[in-house]
Amino acid sequence: MSSINQSRRRLFSRKKNDAVRPPWVKQTIEFTDECTRCDKCISACETQIIIKGDGGFPEVDFKIxxxxFCQECANVCPEDIFESTDTAPWQVKANIQDNCMAYQGIWCQSCKDACDPRAISFSLAIGKAPLPKIDIEACTGCGACVAPCPSTAILVRNV
Ligand code: SF4
Ligand code: SF4
Ligand code: SF4
Incomplete structure (x- = not known):
């Protein structure tokens, strides 16, 4: 294979891996080889966060x-794509980007208020807006902090 083909392949693989698939999707499969794009998980999702992504394959959009973790997507899928829901749902974590308003000196704690597992804390600093910190161990990757962020500064993605 030529190096150009190899780098195209790597680019394509990375793009595919960037998409957040529904929780409990097996890490050991090539999702786009197994998923038939039947859309059953899309219809079943109680918060409607599973959308038709690239190529019509389902992916999670936390902006919605x-x-x-209702498990409906895993229960409804007719293919051998999902792990047992007794296991950890995914390796997806929140990450705060530089455009967070607190880094611009603006007092904002919308993400903290949205986080039920209390994975976001703010460090107090005299004369400065408190800055957010995410406890990666406590973060479940639920994405509840994404939509309330006024500057769209939180990405929840595969780590
Ligand atoms: S677990 Fe429930 S809320 Fe989460 S993506 Fe699946 S169907 Fe949607
Ligand atoms: S239910 Fe399963 S096969 Fe159907 S679109 Fe969702 S992940 Fe793919
Ligand atoms: S993804 Fe969920 S658990 Fe993680 S920081 Fe955001 S709200 Fe908290």
């Missing part, structure tokens, strides 16, 4: 809402 959070994942409640």
């Amino acid at each position: 809402d959070e994942c409640t």
Whole structure:
């Protein structure tokens, strides 16, 4: 294979891997090889966060809402794509980008208020707006902090 083809392939693989698939999707499969794009998980999702993404394959969009881990997507899928829901749902975590308003000196704690597992804390600093910090261990990747952020500064993605 030529190096150009190899780098195109790597680019394509990375693009595919960037999409957040529904929780409990097996890490060991090539999702786009197994998913038939039947849309059953899209219809079943109680918060409607599963959308038709690239190529018509389902992916999660936290800008819409959070994942409640209701398990409906895993239960409804007719293919051998999902793990047992007794296991951890995914390796997806929140990450705060530089455009967070607190980094511009503006007092904002919308993400903290949205986070039920209390994975976001703010460090107090005299004369400065408190800055957010995410406890990666406590973060479930639910995405509840994404939509309330006024500057769209939180990405929840595969780590
Ligand atoms: S677990 Fe429930 S809320 Fe989360 S993506 Fe699946 S169907 Fe949607
Ligand atoms: S229910 Fe399963 S096969 Fe159907 S679109 Fe969702 S992940 Fe793919
Ligand atoms: S993704 Fe969920 S658990 Fe993680 S920081 Fe955001 S609201 Fe908290």
